[in-house]
Amino acid sequence: MNRAMRFRIEPNKEQRILFAKTFGCCRFLYNRMLTDRTLSEMTGERIKSTPAVYKKEFPWLREVDSIALCNVQLDLEKAFRDHRKMPERGYPRYKSKHHSKRSYKTNLVNDNIRIEGKKIRLPKVGAVKIRVHREIPDDWKLKNVTIVKEPSGKYYASILFEMPESENQANGTEKRYLGIDYAMDGLAVMSDGTRAEYPKYYRKSEEKLAREQRKLARCVKGSRNYAKQKCKVAAVHEKISNQRKDFLHKLSRKLANGYDVIGVEDIDMRAMSQSLHFGKSVSDNGFGMFRTMLTYKLEEQGGELVKVDRFFPSSKRCSKCGKIKEDLALSDRIYRCECGCELDRDVNAAINIRMEAARLRAS
Numbered sequence: 001m002n003r004a005m006r007f008r009i010e011p012n013k014e015q016r017i018l019f020a021k022t023f024g025c026c027r028f029l030y031n032r033m034l035t036d037r038t039l040s041e042m043t044g045e046r047i048k049s050t051p052a053v054y055k056k057e058f059p060w061l062r063e064v065d066s067i068a069l070c071n072v073q074l075d076l077e078k079a080f081r082d083h084r085k086m087p088e089r090g091y092p093r094y095k096s097k098h099h100s101k102r103s104y105k106t107n108l109v110n111d112n113i114r115i116e117g118k119k120i121r122l123p124k125v126g127a128v129k130i131r132v133h134r135e136i137p138d139d140w141k142l143k144n145v146t147i148v149k150e151p152s153g154k155y156y157a158s159i160l161f162e163m164p165e166s167e168n169q170a171n172g173t174e175k176r177y178l179g180i181d182y183a184m185d186g187l188a189v190m191s192d193g194t195r196a197e198y199p200k201y202y203r204k205s206e207e208k209l210a211r212e213q214r215k216l217a218r219c220v221k222g223s224r225n226y227a228k229q230k231c232k233v234a235a236v237h238e239k240i241s242n243q244r245k246d247f248l249h250k251l252s253r254k255l256a257n258g259y260d261v262i263g264v265e266d267i268d269m270r271a272m273s274q275s276l277h278f279g280k281s282v283s284d285n286g287f288g289m290f291r292t293m294l295t296y297k298l299e300e301q302g303g304e305l306v307k308v309d310r311f312f313p314s315s316k317r318c319s320k321c322g323k324i325k326e327d328l329a330l331s332d333r334i335y336r337c338e339c340g341c342e343l344d345r346d347v348n349a350a351i352n353i354r355m356e357a358a359r360l361r362a363s
């Protein structure tokens with residue numbers, strides 16, 4: 001099982017120049033190989049195209065990490081495989097200097113990549129300052145590293161690790177179940193009555209983003225100020241995205257540690273953000289990300305995320321007696337049943353989802 005972790009890195013000036021060169025060389029090689037491949041398919045003439053061939057013609061390719069160049073070839077091959085499988089998605093495209101992601105991937109070969117304290121050692125680049133904000137377990141094995149330069153100008157290293165197989169939880173012990181109801185205004189309501197919402201600082205950053213975007217709209221496009229402001233907007237975007245990820249990571253970790261089986265509604269996120277005007281909170285797809293994190297965190301521990309059919313009447317059913325209340329209005333925040341059950345509407349739904357997940361799991 002593999003797991004990726006992303007860390008901020010702080011390359012010095014020399015290293016930043018080498019990163020820029022590597023991004024450029026990878027893009028150049030990709031485009032060049034794509035052209036040659038296209039030509040060879042048109043003429044029917046098979047040509048052998050490996051990075052080594054191109055290095056003869058363009059010796060400056062030797063200045064950068066050779067494994068990164070090998071990965072370019074693999075990327076291109078994958079692009080062609082995908083194209084063959086799904087022709088409707090179009091022929092592989094050229095990478096643009098301005099619009100493509102600035103990144104390259106390098107792999108662990110003979111101990112060429114090492115994390116030593118506050119530094120990560122990379123081929124050709126040497127030791128780069130890294131902020132390891134989370135502990136990496138000793139038994140995780142590093143596989144590859146992707147270096148990325150974000151539009152904000154910050155650098156990150158996404159490191160892929162191989163984890164040892166998780167020992168499944170002791171059998172025979174009672175499974176712990178939880179149901180989660182996705183609330184439109186917040187994030188989630190749990191069957192145990194707790195709620196998870198984005199913290200206040202997150203909304204604050206969103207307000208800041210709106211402010212900076214308004215400023216950007218007032219700048220003259222193409223001007224120096226415009227470029228500066230654009231960078232600022234990108235930095236706020238990045239901050240929000242990091243805050244969200246951080247929050248969702250912590251929440252999913254907490255839940256995965258506390259429960260073995262977690263039920264959620266199988267909602268179609270795209271349809272939801274289109275049909276309802278709850279816009280932001282749905283379209284930023286925090287819940288989708290949350291589900292993904294929850295899935296792998298549970299699986300790591302031998303647990304499981306269970307998706308409950310979205311036509312399952314989680315809101316209308318009384319979680320105590322099972323009676324269906326057809327006339328439940330969206331405005332009814334409290335679920336009241338003839339049997340005497342009185343519950344918060346979302347908690348009632350979450351309990352139903354929990355029971356349905358347990359039923360699905362048992363069958």
Ligand SMILES: [Zn+2]
Pocket residue numbers: 318319320321322323337338339340341
């Ligand atoms: Zn009832």
